[in-house]
Amino acid sequence: MAPNHPVQAGWVPVCRRADLVAHSGVVALLEGVQVALFYLPEAAQAVHAIANRDPFSGANVIGRGLLGRLGGELVVASPLYKQHFRLRDGVCLEDPNQRLAVWPARLHEDTVLLGPVRPTAQAGMARAETAQARSAAAG
Structure with missing residues (x-):
C-alpha cells in the first residue's frame, strides 16, 4: 500500500478489490479474527464484512456460505447448519x-477498508467466545 494512502482514523486496509470474488465470500484476518468479506459489485454497499465463525458449529465457515435474500434482507446461509x-447487522x-x-466496510479506490467492529456485535462475539471457553474446559 502506498505510504500516502488516505485512510481515515479507525479504518484498516485488509485486501485489494482484485482479491474479492463477485457474489461470493473470501476471508481476511483482522487483528487475529477471521472476517468474511462478501462482494456485491452492483450494490450501493459493495462490500460487507461479517465474522467468519459460525456460532452454531464453532467452525470458521461463514465466508463459504451462500448469499441470498430472505424477507427482503440480504443474508448469508451458513454452509453447515x-x-x-x-449482512447488515449479523443477526x-x-x-x-x-x-x-x-464491521463497516467500504472500497477506497481498489482497497477494501474495514472500520471498527460495531458495538452491538461485540457482545455477541464475547458470548460466543465465553461459550467456546466453557465447552473446552468441560471437554
Whole structure:
C-alpha cells in the first residue's frame, strides 16, 4: 500500500478489490479474527464484512456460505447448519439471540477498508467466545 494512502482514523486496509470474488465470500484476518468479506459489485454497499465463525458449529465457515435474500434482507446461509445471518447487522434469522460481529466496510479506490467492529456485535462475539471457553474446559 502506498505510504500516502488516505485512510481515515479507525479504518484498516485488509485486501485489494482484485482479491474479492463477485457474489461470493473470501476471508481476511483482522487483528487475529477471521472476517468474511462478501462482494456485491452492483450494490450501493459493495462490500460487507461479517465474522467468519459460525456460532452454531464453532467452525470458521461463514465466508463459504451462500448469499441470498430472505424477507427482503440480504443474508448469508451458513454452509453447515443453514442458519441465515443478515449482512447488515449479523443477526441470525432463525435465532435472534445469535449474532455475528459486523464491521463497516467500504472500497477506497481498489482497497477494501474495514472500520471498527460495531458495538452491538461485540457482545455477541464475547458470548460466543465465553461459550467456546466453557465447552473446552468441560471437554
